[in-house]
Amino acid sequence: MAAICVFCASSRTLDQRWLDLAAATGAELARRGHTLVSGGGCVGMMGALVDGARAAGGRTVGVIPQALVDLEVADLASDELVVTDSMASRKIVMIEKSDAFLTLPGGLGTLDELFEVWTTATLALHRKPMVLVDTDGFYAPLLDWLRALTDQTFLKPAGFDLLRLVDTVPAALDTIESQLP
Template sequence: MNSIAIFCGSSLGTDQIFADIAKLTGETIAKQGKTLVYGGGRSGLMGLVADSALAKGGKVIGVIPQNLVDAELAHPHLTELYTVKDMHERKTKMSELADGFIALPGGPGTWEEIFEQWTWAQLGIHLKPCAFLNVEGFYDDLFKFIQLSTDKGFTKSRFTNTLIQSDSIEVILEQLERFVAPEPKWGAQEREILDKLA
């Protein structure tokens, strides 16, 4: 696994631990010789992840929509910066560049980005792992909701069980390396069920 996409807040959040984990994430990815792929911004946790990776000599690739470049929000010192038309193109490009995806604490933009990649993995658009860096229980309630969705039959357990979560970036990176993708939705298991119902 050579490149890791990070989704995280463009704000710093209220707790120092969020900034600390963002810095540690960038440093760890760089120290392991992996490429950091992220949204290209210079503010909030996004900027900290990029800065810390760059400070350790890491390669950092940003992908940012033109309107955010126009607003002067792009990071000025990245290894490489892709400027794209819109948010949809940004997510597609990041998906192409990365071998796996990690969500740090963030708001709706962060959640939407990681959930789209997880959805694409379930549909077989790609077979790459998705993970949550669950700092100080930030995502505990979200995982309870995901489990409720599974219990109620809306999410297949094989996708829930392979969604990675930990409060340690080192553990997550290790699990990304060992990830085995489950069979995509509408694969043999679902087709067999549908055939029986026909």
């Protein structure tokens, strides 16, 4: 099956529903036979994500910069843990190791990762599926703003359409699986 990279929050102060969503995502990835590629952390949604994948028998690959390893937030239980020298090189490795990308709710780091893979896709530097899970309208304000960028021609409609929008994790994985070779 595929190596699917999941972007999500690593905050330790999130509502339980977001942690549950992440754990369910990891479990569903594993049930479908996919390898989980993550940011290599063990806290917040990222920690729940990898725990969910492993609990369901899945393989996990973490990619984390040394600075976060030094803060003792690395997922040392990963089947493969790649330590990079920076956040920028972390994104490069995550893109290289992944066949597709799934974005859950998150903050600045999550958006940074999403925009990196989306931008590189618009430049045809990769053709990997990208899906945004808009649970409970979490991303609605951002999507409205992005649609306005498209209306003003700052973002081409074809570029906007590279990112698939869904509201559930099963729909996200169905979308990814339908786009894989």
